[in-house]
Amino acid sequence: MLPAIVRSLWLSSSSVSHTHRLPGLALGACVVRTLCTPHGHGDPDVHRHSVKYAVEQCEKRLAEQNIPEPDLSARHMMAHILNGKSLHHVHSRQKTILTDAQLQEYRKMAERRLERTPVPYIIGEWDFRYLTLSLRPPVLIPRPETEELVQHVLQDLKTIPTSSSTRGVEGSDTDSSADTGSSADTGSSADTDSSADTGSSADTGSLHCLDIGCGSGAISLSLLHECPEVSVSAVDINTAAVDLTRHNAARLNFENRLDVVHCSAAELAERFPAQMFDVVVSNPPYIPTGDMPGLEKELNYEDQFALDGGEDGLDVVKDILACSAHLLKPGRSLWLEVDSRQPPVIEEYVARHPDCNLEWLASHTDFQERPRFCHLRRRWS
Numbered sequence: 001m002l003p004a005i006v007r008s009l010w011l012s013s014s015s016v017s018h019t020h021r022l023p024g025l026a027l028g029a030c031v032v033r034t035l036c037t038p039h040g041h042g043d044p045d046v047h048r049h050s051v052k053y054a055v056e057q058c059e060k061r062l063a064e065q066n067i068p069e070p071d072l073s074a075r076h077m078m079a080h081i082l083n084g085k086s087l088h089h090v091h092s093r094q095k096t097i098l099t100d101a102q103l104q105e106y107r108k109m110a111e112r113r114l115e116r117t118p119v120p121y122i123i124g125e126w127d128f129r130y131l132t133l134s135l136r137p138p139v140l141i142p143r144p145e146t147e148e149l150v151q152h153v154l155q156d157l158k159t160i161p162t163s164s165s166t167r168g169v170e171g172s173d174t175d176s177s178a179d180t181g182s183s184a185d186t187g188s189s190a191d192t193d194s195s196a197d198t199g200s201s202a203d204t205g206s207l208h209c210l211d212i213g214c215g216s217g218a219i220s221l222s223l224l225h226e227c228p229e230v231s232v233s234a235v236d237i238n239t240a241a242v243d244l245t246r247h248n249a250a251r252l253n254f255e256n257r258l259d260v261v262h263c264s265a266a267e268l269a270e271r272f273p274a275q276m277f278d279v280v281v282s283n284p285p286y287i288p289t290g291d292m293p294g295l296e297k298e299l300n301y302e303d304q305f306a307l308d309g310g311e312d313g314l315d316v317v318k319d320i321l322a323c324s325a326h327l328l329k330p331g332r333s334l335w336l337e338v339d340s341r342q343p344p345v346i347e348e349y350v351a352r353h354p355d356c357n358l359e360w361l362a363s364h365t366d367f368q369e370r371p372r373f374c375h376l377r378r379r380w381s
């Protein structure tokens with residue numbers, strides 16, 4: 001079962017990118033004024049400083065300015081003002097009277113939303129599966145589809161025999177924050193060299209995953225949270241992403257099983273020893289450059305290198321395909337999240353490049369029935 005997506009504002013599909021529609025958020029100057037103006041509401045039972053009034057006015061102005069998802073934007077920002085994150089929190093406090101300081105803060109948030117800053121950047125955090133991650137621009141805001149990618153990886157990890165029988169996910173009796181083993185896969189002689197190559201300190205799980213293009217750490221940290229036997233190496237070409245993943249790992253207390261490395265996908269074969277990983281997973285940049293101008297304005301706040309995958313969208317994917325057989329143990333999986341047009345292209349690419357030493361297994365659909373997740377396997381020899 002997938003966890004509830006508590007604050008998913010975005011909006012996959014229908015837009016040009018197929019996936020990259022962000023939580024909208026923009027209030028206009030009028031909104032800003034209205035939020036602090038005590039006139040104009042027809043219902044005498046609604047106090048002009050109440051949560052209900054402020055949210056209604058905010059939503060109205062957002063809608064007038066054609067800001068995407070005005071209702072959700074207004075309510076998520078109010079939830080943050082009220083120190084809660086569920087929309088229910090806002091609903092249950094409709095009559096709460098806001099202080100001047102709260103109204104002022106809400107007004108500032110509204111101003112940013114009117115500039116189409118994504119809500120997660122305005123409130124500085126976002127939920128991903130069971131975790132709340134700190135977020136700051138330009139590091140990519142994790143999308144709900146990626147929660148499904150993690151689910152596939154977790155299922156895959158369950159099929160791998162390990163020395164321990166206590167592997168579990170949240171809700172099991174196993175303490176996910178505990179050290180669960182003495183080294184990362186004792187079966188691999190290469191593992192002992194990994195610290196030297198990468199500066200790694202992640203060495204406590206019996207299964208070892210690599211997350212390529214870790215961004216905020218959403219995939220890596222969820223794997224660590226939900227699979228106690230896993231240790232993860234997370235890499236990103238962007239230092240802001242590396243820093244944010246480290247920050248989130250420290251906040252969530254996962255530093256002992258996570259190794260964050262600043263490097264590009266093209267460097268991975270040099271940076272990591274052969275056959276080190278049980279799973280390689282990536283949500284790489286995959287939007288074809290030609291599609292970039294058509295993306296929603298909110299995406300301008302995100303690092304364009306996190307989105308733009310080159311002419312065919314597959315520049316980084318091809319780097320990953322080229323090094324995965326080196327990185328993976330025989331028979332182990334590579335999972336990729338891509339654009340719905342790309343799985344057949346990747347399948348054909350792998351067939352035409354036997355030197356990749358990868359076998360295509362399947363593509364899987366996301367919650368909107370679009371083929372988005374590619375499952376490949378390193379050949380046994």
Ligand SMILES: C[S@@+](CC[C@H](N)C(=O)[O-])C[C@H]1O[C@@H](n2cnc3c(N)ncnc32)[C@H](O)[C@@H]1O
Binds near residue numbers: 217
């Ligand atoms: C689509 S974002 C995914 C972020 C995160 N994994 C998630 O799902 O929210 C792609 C990430 O890949 C990183 N990236 C882009 N090109 C890369 C490359 N050549 N090598 C390694 N990382 C790269 C970007 O900096 C960005 O953080």
